[in-house]
Amino acid sequence: MAFLYNLVKKSATPNGDKTLMWISLTIFFSYFCSDPLMILSLGLDLVHSQVTYLLWFFFDLICLLTILLISNRASVSEVPAKLYVMIGLTVNMLLFLGMHIDLNYLHHYEQWWFWSFYSVTVNLMDVMMVLALLTNKDFLGLLRGYEHYTRSNKQSNLV
Numbered sequence: 001m002a003f004l005y006n007l008v009k010k011s012a013t014p015n016g017d018k019t020l021m022w023i024s025l026t027i028f029f030s031y032f033c034s035d036p037l038m039i040l041s042l043g044l045d046l047v048h049s050q051v052t053y054l055l056w057f058f059f060d061l062i063c064l065l066t067i068l069l070i071s072n073r074a075s076v077s078e079v080p081a082k083l084y085v086m087i088g089l090t091v092n093m094l095l096f097l098g099m100h101i102d103l104n105y106l107h108h109y110e111q112w113w114f115w116s117f118y119s120v121t122v123n124l125m126d127v128m129m130v131l132a133l134l135t136n137k138d139f140l141g142l143l144r145g146y147e148h149y150t151r152s153n154k155q156s157n158l159v
Helices: 002-012 019-034 036-041 052-070 080-104 113-135 142-158
Strands: none
Touching (some): 002 019, 080 113
């Protein structure tokens, strides 16, 4: 949905920056390819596989690397959605890796606090990324924190 919105918005201003549209397309394609129903239609049962969370980790990693590649010229101050997407994908990747380890190595098969944390946080990150792609605004103030962090690192490197 965010991709279609940004595609229409881009067609209204043809000479504008296309970064947001390409980020939206990358996320759409990644989520489309990693969707369990799409994979099931190809004859693979991803939902009942031991590598489900590991595959989702790699899909998000590839998506993140692709976004970094296609948006390398756009700074996060120009495209705040880039920062939100990078944070959202990174958090999701860490949670997918955590779930993979939890199920396959720690052998937790009954509900515990991490599963609830995983469920809520992954969905919040997805909503945050969609809102960022639709608005391209720093609605949580993450950009201010990022700029403060980079400014303080530059000052400490000068000393």
